[in-house]
Amino acid sequence: MEKFVIEGGHQLKGKVSISGFKNAAVAIIPAAIVAGDKCTIENLPNIKDVEVLGEILQELGADVAFDSQLKTMHIDSSKIQECYAPYEMAKKLRASYYLLGAALGRFKKARVAYPGGCDIGTRPIDQHIKGFEALGAKVNIDHGIVHVEADELVGAEIYLDVVSVGATINIMLAACRAKGTTIIDNAAKEPHVVDVANFLNSMGADIRGAGTDVIKIHGVDEMRGCTYSVIPDQIEAGTFMIIAAATGGDVVVDNVIPKHLDPITAKLREMGLEIEENGESIRIMGNGRPKKCNIKTLVYPGFPTDLQQPMSALLTQAIGTSIVTETIYEGRFKHVDELKRMGAKIKVEGRVAVIEGIERLSGAAVSATDLRAGAALIVAGLMAEGFTEIENIHYIDRGYENIEQKLVSLGAKISRSIEI
Numbered sequence: 001m002e003k004f005v006i007e008g009g010h011q012l013k014g015k016v017s018i019s020g021f022k023n024a025a026v027a028i029i030p031a032a033i034v035a036g037d038k039c040t041i042e043n044l045p046n047i048k049d050v051e052v053l054g055e056i057l058q059e060l061g062a063d064v065a066f067d068s069q070l071k072t073m074h075i076d077s078s079k080i081q082e083c084y085a086p087y088e089m090a091k092k093l094r095a096s097y098y099l100l101g102a103a104l105g106r107f108k109k110a111r112v113a114y115p116g117g118c119d120i121g122t123r124p125i126d127q128h129i130k131g132f133e134a135l136g137a138k139v140n141i142d143h144g145i146v147h148v149e150a151d152e153l154v155g156a157e158i159y160l161d162v163v164s165v166g167a168t169i170n171i172m173l174a175a176c177r178a179k180g181t182t183i184i185d186n187a188a189k190e191p192h193v194v195d196v197a198n199f200l201n202s203m204g205a206d207i208r209g210a211g212t213d214v215i216k217i218h219g220v221d222e223m224r225g226c227t228y229s230v231i232p233d234q235i236e237a238g239t240f241m242i243i244a245a246a247t248g249g250d251v252v253v254d255n256v257i258p259k260h261l262d263p264i265t266a267k268l269r270e271m272g273l274e275i276e277e278n279g280e281s282i283r284i285m286g287n288g289r290p291k292k293c294n295i296k297t298l299v300y301p302g303f304p305t306d307l308q309q310p311m312s313a314l315l316t317q318a319i320g321t322s323i324v325t326e327t328i329y330e331g332r333f334k335h336v337d338e339l340k341r342m343g344a345k346i347k348v349e350g351r352v353a354v355i356e357g358i359e360r361l362s363g364a365a366v367s368a369t370d371l372r373a374g375a376a377l378i379v380a381g382l383m384a385e386g387f388t389e390i391e392n393i394h395y396i397d398r399g400y401e402n403i404e405q406k407l408v409s410l411g412a413k414i415s416r417s418i419e420i
Ligand SMILES: CC(=O)N[C@H]1[C@@H](OP(=O)(O)OP(=O)(O)OC[C@H]2O[C@@H](n3ccc(=O)[nH]c3=O)[C@H](O)[C@@H]2O)O[C@H](CO)[C@@H](O)[C@@H]1O
Pocket: 023, 094, 122, 123, 124, 125, 126, 127, 128, 129, 162, 163, 164, 165, 166, 167, 188, 190, 298, 299, 300, 304, 305, 306, 327, 328, 329
């Protein structure tokens, strides 16, 4: 089992380049099925989730070649005949549910086991199902497998009861091959929704309004392969901004879309950090302990749930008491018990964490319980006095490319060690 060993207390300085967006990549790879042609996807992050999705498409019958140096995946999905993703395949990640929309669009039929992913609360798919049914599909769940099937997909007006990234993307995947026009009302506006729409449009789809809360999809008969480059990872970039703040460092986070980082920049400025935006990079200059700050996770352009855990870690050393409210996932406080091992003063009541800032955390042996909990423990370990050992780092490898190498290049003392 691998673990990270961190010696805390070193200021980070320098420039770090951000990889492609995991949460866009995990939708774009399954989306490549829709056209049934050859696609080249560039700027993919070299992370476990991308590797696993490539393997899943291969098992479904596609030719897949991932060049991890060039960060490019070539997918020829023309040989896929049908989409059956049993539990062993689908449980590996939450994003396997995008196979439902993609295969429904192309084959009018799919069978995919209920999705897996990090345990951060219930992850219902009722809005995905509502969308598929509105397009004319019959959906039933039998022995853990979601079956979707339609004689014909027909465009419809779909109002989402909750703003859901997954449902918005899944409905776009199916609707781009439906007859007529689909309107998704109360759609998610996240950058990854826009990236997937742009990818589908590059394959010949006709999707308008992605990035607003009304998306119009005119179904098309034909789609074709394309070459597409994934946008930079908003969450990896935000994590490095938080790390820079946590270590009182001076870090340029490069290859980002600063607009996507507005909610993080605003909060860090509120905490007293100096931040400069410069084209495709953001410079964060820390100076001692940050001020307290309240955080409420919201759909985009609100503060992203995926950064709540790393931000909570930073707030453990803020001056004053901060209140963190998690509105998206009720189970996203599993990092709290681990932070407490390091001396953090946090009380959780339901979806609210009250964090009383202390002078300094102390290094301890801790365990990652999910991807962003792992990122939070890295933030904490880099701030803490002494050594922190983080177990279960396979969660972190799901979503961060070469995180320890990127941190070492900024002057952090972190290494990966293998325990037998
Ligand atoms: C809005 C939001 O922050 N979405 C994040 C969520 O996306 P992900 O796609 O996992 O989640 P959704 O955006 O679909 O879910 C948002 C909320 O809607 C609820 N819901 C969702 C679908 C459904 O059919 N029924 C339902 O009730 C969920 O329980 C959740 O409370 O996690 C991803 C990975 O961490 C992030 O990249 C997304 O930015």
